[in-house]
Amino acid sequence: MKNLLEVKHLTVQVGQKVLLDDVSFGAPEGKITALVGSSGSGKTTVANSILGLLPAALEITKGEILFEQRNLLSLNKEQMRFLRGGHIAMIFQEPLWAFDPLMTIGQQMDEVLAAHTSQGKSDRRRRVLDVLAKVQLPNPTDMADRYPHQLSGGQRQRAMMAQALVAAPALILADEPTSNLDVTLQAKIMDLFRQFKKEEMSMLLISHDWGMVAHLADEVIILQNGQVVESGSVDLIMNHPRHKYTQSLMEVF
Amino acid sequence: MPSHKPTGNPRQEGKPQSQWSIAMTSFRRHRLARGCFYVLIGLYACVIFADFLAPYRFDDEDRSYSYCPSTTIEFFNQGHGIWPFVYVRTLSFNENHQRIYQIDTTKKYPLRFFHHGHLFGVDEPGRIYVWGADARGRDLFSRILHGGRISLSIGLIGVLISFSLGLLVGGIAGYFGGFIDSLLMRVCEMFMLVPGFYLMLALRSVVPENFNSLQIYLTVVVILSFIGWASLARIIRGMSLSLRQRDFVLASQAMGTSDMTIIVKHILPHTLSYSLVAIMLTIPSYILGEAGLSLLGLGIQDPIPSWGNMLSDAMGIVQIQFAPWIMIPGIFIFVTVMCFNIIGDALRDAFDPMFKES
Numbered sequence: 001m002k003n004l005l006e007v008k009h010l011t012v013q014v015g016q017k018v019l020l021d022d023v024s025f026g027a028p029e030g031k032i033t034a035l036v037g038s039s040g041s042g043k044t045t046v047a048n049s050i051l052g053l054l055p056a057a058l059e060i061t062k063g064e065i066l067f068e069q070r071n072l073l074s075l076n077k078e079q080m081r082f083l084r085g086g087h088i089a090m091i092f093q094e095p096l097w098a099f100d101p102l103m104t105i106g107q108q109m110d111e112v113l114a115a116h117t118s119q120g121k122s123d124r125r126r127r128v129l130d131v132l133a134k135v136q137l138p139n140p141t142d143m144a145d146r147y148p149h150q151l152s153g154g155q156r157q158r159a160m161m162a163q164a165l166v167a168a169p170a171l172i173l174a175d176e177p178t179s180n181l182d183v184t185l186q187a188k189i190m191d192l193f194r195q196f197k198k199e200e201m202s203m204l205l206i207s208h209d210w211g212m213v214a215h216l217a218d219e220v221i222i223l224q225n226g227q228v229v230e231s232g233s234v235d236l237i238m239n240h241p242r243h244k245y246t247q248s249l250m251e252v253f
Numbered sequence: 254m255p256s257h258k259p260t261g262n263p264r265q266e267g268k269p270q271s272q273w274s275i276a277m278t279s280f281r282r283h284r285l286a287r288g289c290f291y292v293l294i295g296l297y298a299c300v301i302f303a304d305f306l307a308p309y310r311f312d313d314e315d316r317s318y319s320y321c322p323s324t325t326i327e328f329f330n331q332g333h334g335i336w337p338f339v340y341v342r343t344l345s346f347n348e349n350h351q352r353i354y355q356i357d358t359t360k361k362y363p364l365r366f367f368h369h370g371h372l373f374g375v376d377e378p379g380r381i382y383v384w385g386a387d388a389r390g391r392d393l394f395s396r397i398l399h400g401g402r403i404s405l406s407i408g409l410i411g412v413l414i415s416f417s418l419g420l421l422v423g424g425i426a427g428y429f430g431g432f433i434d435s436l437l438m439r440v441c442e443m444f445m446l447v448p449g450f451y452l453m454l455a456l457r458s459v460v461p462e463n464f465n466s467l468q469i470y471l472t473v474v475v476i477l478s479f480i481g482w483a484s485l486a487r488i489i490r491g492m493s494l495s496l497r498q499r500d501f502v503l504a505s506q507a508m509g510t511s512d513m514t515i516i517v518k519h520i521l522p523h524t525l526s527y528s529l530v531a532i533m534l535t536i537p538s539y540i541l542g543e544a545g546l547s548l549l550g551l552g553i554q555d556p557i558p559s560w561g562n563m564l565s566d567a568m569g570i571v572q573i574q575f576a577p578w579i580m581i582p583g584i585f586i587f588v589t590v591m592c593f594n595i596i597g598d599a600l601r602d603a604f605d606p607m608f609k610e611s
Binding site: 053056082086089098100102103111115116164167 | 431499500501503504505506507508509510511514518519522523
């Protein structure tokens with residue numbers, strides 16, 4: 001199995017404080033890889049490092065991030081910008097904040113497409129509607145012309161996923177995509193993710209929700225205080241958690 | 254206080270109100286501001302159609318009518334109502350060399366509508382002075398209408414330039430931060446250091462003397478814009494600085510949107526409610542700035558009228574005493590500035606959520 005994304009010895013520091021300590025893992029193509037850990041374990045820092053969007057105070061002091069055999073850390077700003085959204089897209093935790101309240105869903109998706117493709121306006125519009133239908137939003141034409149606050153929480157999360165998918169990226173980063181939804185909605189969004197899994201979409205799922213991880217992930221990486229404590233296939237980890245931290249995480253669940 | 258009325262929530266189900274529509278509803282309720290808005294619309298309309306509404310061109314002079322008082326329109330001839338007409342006046346001087354205008358009743362000049370492409374007028378050699386004449390016997394009313402084109406447009410164009418500059422510089426400085434921010438803000442401070450009017454004079458002095466009227470107009474606009482943009486840029490920079498931390502900006506970055514697109518589409522629109530108020534409150538300072546420059550003879554040059562340079566005629570006490578109507582342009586400046594200020598205040602209240610429904 002080829003690794004689409006490979007993080008090697010990634011070390012991130014803020015001043016003397018080490019946030020990520022020698023983190024290495026791979027995300028195989030066509031699989032869902034879960035990055036699991038409690039708050040403050042450095043999951044989001046990993047995602048931000050991959051996207052090249054670390055806050056200015058944080059510094060990558062060691063390691064490399066290989067995506068399709070290219071080291072992301074050696075790319076310049078413009079190459080990185082092109083990669084984001086086009087090749088690696090992100091699904092955010094809270095879609096209400098991740099959408100600009102002054103623009104319609106359709107406009108914001110169109111903006112992503114415009115940044116990454118050379119399609120004409122009508123082609124882009126068609127693509128936006130296609131993707132909105134793909135994430136099972138009812139009445140895509142209507143949805144595209146709505147503002148974020150005019151959608152329900154579940155619809156917004158679907159719209160967020162549509163925005164991530166719109167430029168057909170090779171890898172999707174999903175940062176706790178269901179943590180702000182109620183249980184019934186979580187189940188529905190999970191169905192959608194399961195469909196992505198069937199379509200062999202490569203995804204890095206960042207979560208502390210074991211239920212979601214158990215249902216969706218192929219590979220699991222456990223992160224504690226910026227260190228990888230355990231990794232392996234989901235069956236292995238679920239059935240034989242070796243590390244104490246993993247066991248404690250599963251107990252909470 | 255408990256109420257027995259059914260509490261109809263206007264925002265049920267139907268269309269959710271945007272911040273904009275809430276603000277506009279609240280603005281419309283402000284009667285004074287609405288009145289001012291109509292006054293401004295009226296002024297701009299008059300100015301746009303000045304060629305038609307004014308009986309004379311701005312440079313149509315007749316020196317024998319220097320400081321001629323306003324013409325009265327007569328409706329009666331020996332007790333009989335007839336078509337309105339005017340008498341001309343003849344100029345003579347008294348023993349103190351003061352102008353004396355005597356009404357010459359020997360010849361009547363009927364008022365004609367749609368006269369040579371103007372709304373109204375009288376046949377030559379009769380002249381109609383709605384609000385009196387200036388030193389060169391030019392109709393003040395006509396000149397006010399034509400002068401309004403300059404005075405009223407200078408505010409709009411000036412604001413357009415300085416706000417484009419201010420928004421862009423502020424947006425860029427706040428979004429990128431760091432070195433770019435410090436650099437741009439130091440440049441802004443250089444402009445803010447010098448008191449506005451002296452900067453205006455200094456900038457005016459570097460412009461050649463032999464400019465034609467259009468070039469002078471543009472120069473004045475550019476000078477005024479140069480003064481206004483810096484303080485706006487500083488405020489927009491502050492807003493941009495806080496907006497760039499918002500999740501939707503980070504999300505746009507994560508989606509690979511370019512920095513300029515983010516600034517223009519996701520940051521600046523969020524400063525709109527502030528900018529709109531600031532625009533309304535800044536326009537008057539441009540109108541006054543032009544008036545100030547023109548008053549000193551550094552702005553628009555005679556014979557092209559502007560409210561400012563027309564007022565410069567009123568600098569002498571003698572003229573004011575004998576022809577008080579030459580101060581009328583000042584009333585126009587005053588009314589316009591008041592209207593913009595009141596509208597700006599009303600907009601600020603309308604956009605301020607803390608100032609609702611007292």
